[in-house]
Amino acid sequence: MIDANRVIGHWINPQSRILDLGCGDGTLLRELTNLHGIHGYGLEIDPESINQCVANGINVIQQDLNAGLANFADNSFDTVLMTQTLQTLRYPHLVLDEMLRIGRQCIVTFPNFGHWRTRGFLAFKGRMPVTKQLSYQWYDTPNIHFFTYKDFEALCAEREISIVDRTFIGGRASDLSLDKIWPNLFAHTAVYHLAR
Amino acid sequence: MAIDPHTNSIETTVNKSTVTLESPLNLACGVVLAKYELAFETYGTLNHDRSNSILICHALSGDQHAAGLDKNGKAGWWDHYIGPGKPIDTNHFFVVCPNNIGSCFGSTGPKTTNLDTGKPWGANFPSLEVSDWVESQKQLMDYLKIDCWSAVIGGSLGGMQAMHWAVAHPQKLKHAVVIAAALKLSAQNIAFNEIARRAIQSDINFKQGNFLEHQTSPTKGLALARMIGHLTYLSDDALGQKFGRLVRSGDLDSAEKELVQFEVSSYLNYQGDKFATRFDANSYILITKMLDYFDLAQHYEDNPVEAFKQAQCKFLVVAFSSDWRFSPPCSEEITDAIVSADKDVAYLRIESDQGHDAFLLPNEHYEKGLGQYLQRVAQAISGASL
Numbered sequence: 001m002i003d004a005n006r007v008i009g010h011w012i013n014p015q016s017r018i019l020d021l022g023c024g025d026g027t028l029l030r031e032l033t034n035l036h037g038i039h040g041y042g043l044e045i046d047p048e049s050i051n052q053c054v055a056n057g058i059n060v061i062q063q064d065l066n067a068g069l070a071n072f073a074d075n076s077f078d079t080v081l082m083t084q085t086l087q088t089l090r091y092p093h094l095v096l097d098e099m100l101r102i103g104r105q106c107i108v109t110f111p112n113f114g115h116w117r118t119r120g121f122l123a124f125k126g127r128m129p130v131t132k133q134l135s136y137q138w139y140d141t142p143n144i145h146f147f148t149y150k151d152f153e154a155l156c157a158e159r160e161i162s163i164v165d166r167t168f169i170g171g172r173a174s175d176l177s178l179d180k181i182w183p184n185l186f187a188h189t190a191v192y193h194l195a196r
Numbered sequence: 197m198a199i200d201p202h203t204n205s206i207e208t209t210v211n212k213s214t215v216t217l218e219s220p221l222n223l224a225c226g227v228v229l230a231k232y233e234l235a236f237e238t239y240g241t242l243n244h245d246r247s248n249s250i251l252i253c254h255a256l257s258g259d260q261h262a263a264g265l266d267k268n269g270k271a272g273w274w275d276h277y278i279g280p281g282k283p284i285d286t287n288h289f290f291v292v293c294p295n296n297i298g299s300c301f302g303s304t305g306p307k308t309t310n311l312d313t314g315k316p317w318g319a320n321f322p323s324l325e326v327s328d329w330v331e332s333q334k335q336l337m338d339y340l341k342i343d344c345w346s347a348v349i350g351g352s353l354g355g356m357q358a359m360h361w362a363v364a365h366p367q368k369l370k371h372a373v374v375i376a377a378a379l380k381l382s383a384q385n386i387a388f389n390e391i392a393r394r395a396i397q398s399d400i401n402f403k404q405g406n407f408l409e410h411q412t413s414p415t416k417g418l419a420l421a422r423m424i425g426h427l428t429y430l431s432d433d434a435l436g437q438k439f440g441r442l443v444r445s446g447d448l449d450s451a452e453k454e455l456v457q458f459e460v461s462s463y464l465n466y467q468g469d470k471f472a473t474r475f476d477a478n479s480y481i482l483i484t485k486m487l488d489y490f491d492l493a494q495h496y497e498d499n500p501v502e503a504f505k506q507a508q509c510k511f512l513v514v515a516f517s518s519d520w521r522f523s524p525p526c527s528e529e530i531t532d533a534i535v536s537a538d539k540d541v542a543y544l545r546i547e548s549d550q551g552h553d554a555f556l557l558p559n560e561h562y563e564k565g566l567g568q569y570l571q572r573v574a575q576a577i578s579g580a581s582l
Binding site for chain 2: 017039041051053059061063
């Protein structure tokens with residue numbers, strides 16, 4: 001099975017300057033630092049995750065992504081990352097624009113709402129999907145936007161964002177390469193490499 | 197000094213000292229102090245390779261008694277954060293807290309005698325800048341034969357000293373912890389300081405600052421200055437919760453309203469009067485001016501990024517949500533400049549309703565953040581000494 005963090009590792013340059021938006025407990029930044037010698041900073045809002053970053057020696061900055069990123073200069077990072085966070089933002093499209101202003105390149109991962117499990121939930125159970133990637137009930141979920149990878153690519157076309165590369169991750173379906181053949185059905189996570 | 201890094205005491209042992217430093221101190225204003233005294237306290241034990249020391253930088257009204265109990269049983273001003281098992285853990289660190297020059301708790305300042313004239317310095321004490329405090333702390337460091345602080349930590353004016361250390365002596369510290377500080381004061385902040393100074397200078401007993409010679413003291417002016425300052429260190433919410441409209445004496449329902457004293461009035465008056473008996477009016481004027489003059493980027497073409505590029509240490513920056521004297525945006529400006537300078541930094545914005553004073557008060561998230569940061573510092577030291 002492909003791991004999103006390994007894909008990200010291939011797309012970034014060693015020793016580069018990286019900003020991770022919504023860095024959680026800093027696991028990804030630590031991995032990229034150990035494996036690729038990057039110099040990373042993470043933005044996070046959850047106090048518990050921030051404390052874990054501090055305990056792990058991660059450069060963590062308490063900042064709300066929804067309040068904007070105006071404090072970061074144009075092209076001040078080699079890569080701006082955002083994993084599994086896009087769907088939680090108030091204005092994902094504006095944050096994408098900001099990411100491409102701050103970073104020379106961007107990497108975004110998000111849960112693909114077109115996955116057969118989520119479709120199945122809605123189609124057969126008539127309930128909003130609760131899956132491994134989207135594990136919250138509808139009333140208390142941080143995930144406020146649901147979109148498929150096709151929706152995402154339509155947004156990129158509209159905003160003139162170029163897709164340098166993309167990878168789909170599909171759990172057991174990956175073993176049968178089903179996520180390559182029908183990504184919108186079998187990929188639960190999409191990983192995109194973007195530039196202007 | 198006893199050397200046993202494995203002592204795990206429960207009480208903070210306070211070691212008090214005063215040293216006369218005979219190496220001349222070239223002040224930013226051009227005056228040279230040929231020799232001067234620094235009173236300081238230490239807590240914890242210096243390790244074999246003298247690598248576990250932390251410098252605590254006090255703020256405007258602080259002193260050397262940061263932790264433990266003094267002979268009168270009074271706890272230090274940062275006792276909640278310094279001590280065995282506390283965030284600044286004296287089981288791991290050797291903590292040094294000097295009273296800075298120009299202050300009034302045993303170090304050379306307006307209250308002490310000018311050896312040239314045989315009279316108290318009074319208003320003639322030379323003007324000081326944050327860099328002067330840092331240089332005197334550097335001389336204390338040399339006296340203690342410490343080559344590199346594992347951390348320099350300070351809140352408010354103390355945070356300004358920590359930043360100046362990082363920029364002016366990059367090789368001399370591994371970490372700078374900058375709490376509730378700013379790159380420079382805002383106009384509103386300078387204005388509050390000016391009101392405080394005017395209050396002191398308007399007291400008939402101020403005597404142009406030479407009140408000691410006249411054997412008097414401008415306690416009314418100093419109390420008023422402190423009342424203004426103290427109020428600005430608190431938040432509206434904190435005051436509201438503590439006092440609201442509670443009445444200490446008199447009755448709001450009676451016709452004789454002039455007899456009414458609100459709890460908040462009584463509290464502020466008490467704080468002002470208490471402060472006026474322990475602090476020196478000239479020190480207050482001198483140190484508020486230090487705050488006004490501070491500008492980290494002044495000698496770096498007004499660019500804080502250029503200033504922080506000098507630094508070699510890592511940073512922890514902390515702000516408190518309800519602090520309006522040194523608000524979170526001030527700390528965010530510091531953090532952004534450190535990030536732009538490509539230096540390591542963690543920034544915590546702590547939720548608190550305690551205003552600027554929050555940096556001295558118990559707060560779970562703050563204790564955890566500071567404690568975890570310093571735990572890593574301690575681990576790196578013990579790893580290096582093995």
